Amino acid sequence: MRWKPVLSHPQQLFPTFSAIVVAAIAPAISAQAQTAATEQTTAPATPATPVAPLAPALAKKAKESIPEVKLIGSNKPVDRDADKDAPTIIESESMSGRPERIANFDDHVEIQKGGMTIKADRATYRNLEDEVDASGNMSLQRYGDCYTGDSARMQMDAGLGHIENPIYKLVKNNAQGHANSIDFLSREHSVINQGTYSTCEGLSPDWYLKSDTLNLDTGLDSGVAKKATVYFKDVPILFAPSLSFPLSGARQSGLLPPTFGASSKGGIEFGLPYYYNIAPNRDLTIFPKFIARRGLQLGVEGRYLGETYSGETSVEGLLHDQQTNTDRWSIASVHKQKLLPNVDFSWDINAASDDDYPSDFSRSITKTAQRLLLREADLVYYGSIWSLGLRVSNYQVLQDLAAPITRPYDRLPQLNFHAEQRDLMGFDWAVDSSLTRFWHPSMVRGDRTVLNPQLSYPIINPGWFITPKVSLHATNYHLENPDPGQPTDLNRVLPTLSIDSGMVFERKANFFGRDLTQTLEPRLFYVRTPYKDQSLFPNFDSATADFNFAQIFSENRFTGSDRIGDSNQITAALISRFIEASGEERLRLAVGQRFYFNTQRVTLPDAAASQSRSDLLLSADGKISKTLSADAALQLSQTDRQSVRANYGLRWQPETGKVLNAEYRFQRDTLEQLDISAQWPLAKRWYGVARSNYSILDKRLVEGVAGFEYRQDCWAFRVIIQRFATATLQSTSAFSFQLELNGLGKFGLGSNPIDVLKKNISGYQSAD
Known part of the structure; x- marks a missing residue:
C-alpha cells in the first residue's frame, strides 16, 4: 500500500492523514491534534525517539561561526516565512508511530515542502517541532542545491539542518565537494565542516580547496575558509589561516592572492594585497610589496562612484630605496563631480619623486613613456548657450638625459569662455575667448x-x-x-x-x-x-x-x-x-x-x-x-616623391581565440617600426601569445611579449615573458605567470598577464 498524506501545516498532519487513511477515527485524532497544538510546551517526548530541539543548537552554532572579517556585499531580501504556509507532502510505502507526536516512514520516503525535498529509505517526522530525521540513501534538494549523505536532520519551516558525510552540488556557482558534515544555520548561511570545495566537474577535480570550516553565505555572496589549503592536481599550492572569495564573481573584501615577481631592475618581488569592498560604489586596495633590491613598497588605491561624482586615486611609496638611498613615491588622482546642475568640477593630479620612478617600478611601456605628468583642476559653469571655465594646470617633467625635453608653460590660471548658437535666421555663430597667465621658471x-x-x-x-x-x-x-x-x-x-x-x-x-x-x-x-x-x-x-x-x-x-x-x-x-x-x-x-x-x-x-x-x-x-x-595611411611628398609618413595595418580574426595583427609605422628620419602580435591555438586548449614591436631605425626591440596559455573548464594557466624600453638607452625584463581557478581567484607571479596581453595584443580574448 502507498500512502500520500498531504500536510498543509504541522498541526494539520494527522487530521488530513486520518481523512485519507482511517476515516472512522477522524474525530478522535483531530481532537488529539488540537490538544497537542495547545499543549506542545508540556507534552512529553516519545520514549522511543529522545531528541533535542534542533533550532536552539543551530542558533548557538551560527553565533560561533561568524567570520572574523565581516564581508560587505549586496544583501538580497529573503522571505523567511515563504515556506511556512506551503503544504508538506510525504510519500512512503509504510508509516507507524503516534500521530499526534511522531510518525515514522519507511521505504521510498519523499518529503517535500516549499523549496526543499528530502528522499531517504527511512524518515521520522516530529509534528510539534516540524523536524525531519532522514537516513539511508539520503538526498536533499534545498533551494536548488543538491546534497547526498548518510543522514540528515532538517527543520522544514526555517530551512535549518544538519547532514552527515555529505556530497554536495551548489547550482548558483557550479561548485561541488564533500565534507564530514554540513550545518545549515539559515536559508542563506551554511557551514561545511572538514570539507572540500571546487568549481571543477567530476569525482577528481583538478583543483579543490580543503578547510576545517567553510562558511558559505549566499546573502552576502561570500565564502570564508578557515585553515584552508588549496590543492592543484593534488599538490598543495597555498595555505592560508583564512581565505575569502565571492560565490558569484562579485567584488568582496579580503586578502587577494599573493603575487610573486621578478624583474631585471628590482629582483625578486613579493606582494600580499588586501581588497576592501567598502560599499557597492566604493572600494580600497592596499598592496604592500617587498622588492629584494630596493626594500618595502607600500601602496593604496581607492575608487568611488556616485550619482554626481566619480574618481580614482592611487598612492605608492618606498622609504629608503636601497639602490638610490632616497625615498621614492608616486601619486595619481582623477576626480569628476557635478557640484550643481550647471557647475562641473574636476582634477587630474600626477606626481613622482624623481625622473626615474616610472622606469624603475612600472611594468608597462605606456607608463614608462610618460614624461610629462599633468596637474590640473577645472571648474566649469554652463549656461543655455554658453560656458565659462576656470583652469589651473602645470606639468612635472621626467627627464631622460639621453633625450631631454622642454618643460611646457604653466597656466596659473586660465579663464575660458565659449558661446554658440545654431540656425539663428539661417546663421551659425560662436565666440571663443580666453585669458591666461603663463608662467615658466626660465623663459x-x-x-x-x-x-x-x-x-x-x-x-x-x-x-x-x-x-x-x-x-x-x-x-x-x-x-x-x-x-x-x-x-x-x-x-x-x-x-x-x-x-x-x-x-x-x-x-x-x-x-x-x-x-x-x-x-x-x-x-x-x-x-x-x-x-x-x-x-x-x-x-x-x-x-x-x-x-x-x-x-x-x-x-x-x-x-x-x-x-x-x-x-x-x-x-x-x-x-x-x-x-x-x-x-x-x-x-x-x-x-x-x-x-x-x-x-x-x-x-x-x-x-x-x-x-x-x-x-x-x-x-x-x-x-x-x-x-x-x-587600414593604410600614407603622406607622400610631391617634391621629392618620397614617403614622409606611413602606417599600414592588417588584422585577421577568424574566430574566438584566434587573432593576428601586423602593423608598419614610418616617419622619415624619426620612426620606423614593425609591430606584430598574435593569439593563436597551438593544440587543444593550448594558446600561444606574442608581440614584437621592433624599431628598424634603432635596430632595437621597443617592446616584446611571448608566452602561452592553457585553458580548462574550471582553470587556466598563463606564462608571460616581457621586455620593454624604459628610457632611450635602457630596457627592463619581467617574468610572470598566473594560475586562474574559476570561482576562487587568480594566483600568480608578477604583473597580471591578462592586463599585459590586452594592452599588447589588439583583439585578445581571455578565457573569462
Whole structure:
C-alpha cells in the first residue's frame, strides 16, 4: 500500500492523514491534534525517539561561526516565512508511530515542502517541532542545491539542518565537494565542516580547496575558509589561516592572492594585497610589496562612484630605496563631480619623486613613456548657450638625459569662455575667448587675452552643401620679463575667410560579390588669412599641427593661439565609401591635398619650408571579409616623391581565440617600426601569445611579449615573458605567470598577464 498524506501545516498532519487513511477515527485524532497544538510546551517526548530541539543548537552554532572579517556585499531580501504556509507532502510505502507526536516512514520516503525535498529509505517526522530525521540513501534538494549523505536532520519551516558525510552540488556557482558534515544555520548561511570545495566537474577535480570550516553565505555572496589549503592536481599550492572569495564573481573584501615577481631592475618581488569592498560604489586596495633590491613598497588605491561624482586615486611609496638611498613615491588622482546642475568640477593630479620612478617600478611601456605628468583642476559653469571655465594646470617633467625635453608653460590660471548658437535666421555663430597667465621658471612669462568670434551661413541641400564663414582672431599680450629690446605689450588682430563645400553622389556597386552602395564625395575648402609679422610674439602653446585628414580642413596650420598662419589656400579631397544595406561601412577610400596661392611667411622652428602644395594624403580602411580587416595611411611628398609618413595595418580574426595583427609605422628620419602580435591555438586548449614591436631605425626591440596559455573548464594557466624600453638607452625584463581557478581567484607571479596581453595584443580574448 502507498500512502500520500498531504500536510498543509504541522498541526494539520494527522487530521488530513486520518481523512485519507482511517476515516472512522477522524474525530478522535483531530481532537488529539488540537490538544497537542495547545499543549506542545508540556507534552512529553516519545520514549522511543529522545531528541533535542534542533533550532536552539543551530542558533548557538551560527553565533560561533561568524567570520572574523565581516564581508560587505549586496544583501538580497529573503522571505523567511515563504515556506511556512506551503503544504508538506510525504510519500512512503509504510508509516507507524503516534500521530499526534511522531510518525515514522519507511521505504521510498519523499518529503517535500516549499523549496526543499528530502528522499531517504527511512524518515521520522516530529509534528510539534516540524523536524525531519532522514537516513539511508539520503538526498536533499534545498533551494536548488543538491546534497547526498548518510543522514540528515532538517527543520522544514526555517530551512535549518544538519547532514552527515555529505556530497554536495551548489547550482548558483557550479561548485561541488564533500565534507564530514554540513550545518545549515539559515536559508542563506551554511557551514561545511572538514570539507572540500571546487568549481571543477567530476569525482577528481583538478583543483579543490580543503578547510576545517567553510562558511558559505549566499546573502552576502561570500565564502570564508578557515585553515584552508588549496590543492592543484593534488599538490598543495597555498595555505592560508583564512581565505575569502565571492560565490558569484562579485567584488568582496579580503586578502587577494599573493603575487610573486621578478624583474631585471628590482629582483625578486613579493606582494600580499588586501581588497576592501567598502560599499557597492566604493572600494580600497592596499598592496604592500617587498622588492629584494630596493626594500618595502607600500601602496593604496581607492575608487568611488556616485550619482554626481566619480574618481580614482592611487598612492605608492618606498622609504629608503636601497639602490638610490632616497625615498621614492608616486601619486595619481582623477576626480569628476557635478557640484550643481550647471557647475562641473574636476582634477587630474600626477606626481613622482624623481625622473626615474616610472622606469624603475612600472611594468608597462605606456607608463614608462610618460614624461610629462599633468596637474590640473577645472571648474566649469554652463549656461543655455554658453560656458565659462576656470583652469589651473602645470606639468612635472621626467627627464631622460639621453633625450631631454622642454618643460611646457604653466597656466596659473586660465579663464575660458565659449558661446554658440545654431540656425539663428539661417546663421551659425560662436565666440571663443580666453585669458591666461603663463608662467615658466626660465623663459619669458606673461598674460595673454584671446577673442575669436565666428559667423557662418550653412547652405545644405540634398546632395551638396556650401558654408561660407568669417572669423576674427584678436590677441593681446602683456609680458612680465621680456627679452632685451622686446616690447612689454603686443597686439594682433587678424580676420579669416573660409568657404567649405562638398557634394555626395551614390550608385549601386558590387564588392567581393556583395551588393553595396558606393558614394563619391568631392570636397573643397578655401581659407584666406592675411599676413602679420609675429616674430616678436612669445610662443606659449603653439606648434605646427600634425598633418592629416582632420587638420587639412582647419583654418590654422598651427595649434594654440600664439601663431596664426597667413594663408591663401584651397584643400581638395575625394572620399568614396562602400556601404552595406544594413548601413555598415565596408570600405572607405580618401585622397586629399592642399594647394597654396601664397608664400607662407609665418613659421615656427619645426615648420616645413614653404611650397606651392602640401604633401599628398592617401588612406584606406575597411573589412575585406568578416574575418579580415585592413587600414593604410600614407603622406607622400610631391617634391621629392618620397614617403614622409606611413602606417599600414592588417588584422585577421577568424574566430574566438584566434587573432593576428601586423602593423608598419614610418616617419622619415624619426620612426620606423614593425609591430606584430598574435593569439593563436597551438593544440587543444593550448594558446600561444606574442608581440614584437621592433624599431628598424634603432635596430632595437621597443617592446616584446611571448608566452602561452592553457585553458580548462574550471582553470587556466598563463606564462608571460616581457621586455620593454624604459628610457632611450635602457630596457627592463619581467617574468610572470598566473594560475586562474574559476570561482576562487587568480594566483600568480608578477604583473597580471591578462592586463599585459590586452594592452599588447589588439583583439585578445581571455578565457573569462
